[in-house]
Amino acid sequence: MKLGNFSLRGRVALFTGVAVGSLCIVFSTVLLFAINKMATQNLTKEVTAVGELTAYYVDRGELVNPLPPISQDLIRPVQVVDPLGQVVAATKDLQHKPLMAHFAPKSPQRMASAVVCHSDFASDQCHIVVAQHVYRNGDWTIYSAAPALPFYVYPGVAAILIVGTVVFTIAVAHGARHTVTSSLRPVDAIRAQLDHIQSTNLGRRVPVPTAKDEIYRLARSANQTLDRLEDVLEQQRRFCSDASHELRTPITAIRAQMEDALLAPEDVDLARLGNAVLPSVERLQSIASNLLTLTRLEAGPPREQQAIDLAELVAKELEGHQTSGKVVQRLTLGVTVMGDRSRLGQLICNLVQNAQRYASSTVTVTVWRTDGDPGFPGGVAEVEVLDDGPGIAADQRETVFQRFARLDTARSREAGGVGLGLPIARQIAESHGGTLTIQDSDRGARFVVRLPLYS
Template sequence: MRLEQCSIRGRIALFTGVAVGALCIVFSTLLLFAFDRTATQNLTKEVTAVGELTAYYVDRGELVNPLPPIPTNLIRPVQVVDPHGQVVAATKDLQHKPAMAHFVPKSPQRVASAVVCHSVFTSGGCHIVVAQRVYRDGDWTIYSAAPALPFYVYPGVTTILITGTIIFTIAVAYGARHTVTRSLRPVDAIRAQLDHIRSNNLGNRVPVPVAEDEIFRLARSVNQTLDRLEDVLEQQRRFCSDASHELRTPITAIRAQVEDALLAPEDVDLTKLCNAVLPSVERLQSIASDLLMLTRLDAGVPYERQVIDLTELVAKELKNHQLGRKVVQCLTPDVMVLGDRSRLGQLVRNLVQNAQRYASSTVTVTLRRGDGATLADPRFLRGVAELEVLDDGIGIAADQRETVFQRFTRLDTARSRDTGGIGLGLPIARQIAESHGGTLTIQDSERGARFVVRLPLHI
């Protein structure tokens, strides 16, 4: 099985086991090196002591061959080399053999040591050789040796280290897997709950652990996401229901008029029939256009940003719009913003149409530059362009000012339908303002409804 196919538990247990095993091996190796170094130093001291004992006899002129007995605990191969390089005395195991080594201590040192392999030793292998210099009618050299110690000086210690490494690695890997398994139980519960959540039971939520750790934050984020998803789906259901209702009304009217015409075709006035059907067709076209605009805004379709003279844009829209009420314009010149001309034009049209629909006699459109610092909003630090559309109608109650921005919402259904409103103009206007980094709100006014658009000023 490939590593990518292993569970998180298996991967963590594997990585932990490998890491701990590697650390144990490194530690054991360093410990064996320390043991080997210490034991080698002690052995070198013993070999040096043997050479010093022989040097004592040479210095006193009591040299015999073979060398005199050496204490049992100090028995080592020893050779005595005279100033001419000839072996003149040796222990019994090295009789009639050449010198075991050829290095001598460098002045002013009297003792030197080295590891010599494949020399005159009967046991073969490598030996630690200590050379000591003695002066007696010339420089004499005493060589003493002992077999070099293997890396595993103490086999018992090596066995313990190997066994301990294996046991400790397995224990740590098992402990890591067990700990991760316990830690991931809440994740399994979250996954199981998510698997059972469907569109018909979005009210269910995943369990949140008691401990405020990463999994706690994950569960909380999942529940917050489910809250948003439930709100979006509920909004989508409501939107589909409202859209179906709005589309059904003009379709029903067209169907009724066409069926009446089919019942008595000889009595049908084609011009009169077309004039009767045309308002319903225009209503369908308006609904389809608004739905398409909302879809693009919801999808975040990018648009071309350019510097726009908002004063010129508002004046042009008011000039091209069929005004049924008196319009008073108070436009500050050279109010520049950054955005899409067609969308900002749609924003102005929607607000003016809404004001025309509910105004008693007059609509006031005001455009001015403002100081963004007074708004305490980081979006308007460089200044704000404020577009105000005020009508002198009945106004909007304070508790309904956010309701009108919901899709297909009409505070006066009969009046809105008679005047052509479908409840999408204001939601579209707000989304356009927000997509340009601004806001659209309803502010207090002495009479009527006062809509205020704020956009970042382009300096």
């Protein structure tokens, strides 16, 4: 079974169990090594004590064969070798057996030890052998031995460690699963609420836990995402409603004119009918073109980036633009930005057309640069379009940037706008890393475009 088939709780419990079990095994192995080493040292001391007791008998000349019994806790195989290398005495289990070992202490040491494995002992297991020198008319060697301890030292110790490892691993894995289950309970609640929101409405929000942890931040992010999604859907609904309303007017006008013509076809003047229908068709075309422009702007940033002198761009756009009033140009050369020439040109045209639509007599276009702005570390290029019309109230300055928005006192269909020019202009400015705002002025509306300078 693949690990991905397990739930998060199962994966955490499995990982925790494996990790803890591995650590317990390593700890148990190290502990057994340490216990084995300590027990071996103690056993070597006991074997050495047995040899020292036998050396005492050799030194006093009280050596007998077989060697006399030793107290029960010190019974060990022992051999006594004379200076000629002959075994002259041994315990009963080593009678008539060859030497248990063939090493001897090196001078000046009087004792040496080693592990010896052969079948001369009563058992087939390896033994710890200690060799000691004692002087009596020459160097005598006394060998004493004891069975070497197994790795696990004592079966009880190994059993305790094995049982403890299993119990501890299971307990930790169960605790980890329980902890994860408790921690994910708010996530289950969030998921259930999201499923419910998906199937009903976007007005509901996921529950936010009181503990300010990762799940708290997840719930906050989910609610913020739902807020944005609700706003976007509301904008889309409003946009569809406004677009339908805007499109219905010219379509209704065209339908009425065509129906009138069909009622009395013999009285229809095609030239008159064409002139009557053409403004509505142009309005439909303008709305469709602007909607397509907005869609392209929202699809991504400008594609063709190049260095553009804003003063030259403004002068060229105004030169090719049909002006219905006086346009004053105050242009500073050398104010360069990086962007899409066609889109920035459309931005200028939209602002100038809007200003001319509501200006009393004059529109002023100014281009300059400003340094030291914290929002634009490399400097800012500014384009100001100012008209001398009725202006826009402070509380309505953001409303004009909404699609199909109109202000009762300043905008009307007779003025020729469809309510998309300013939203397109702001979208172009923002796609170039800048802003488009309406700022205070003594008279009229003052639109200010701010773009990052290119140096």
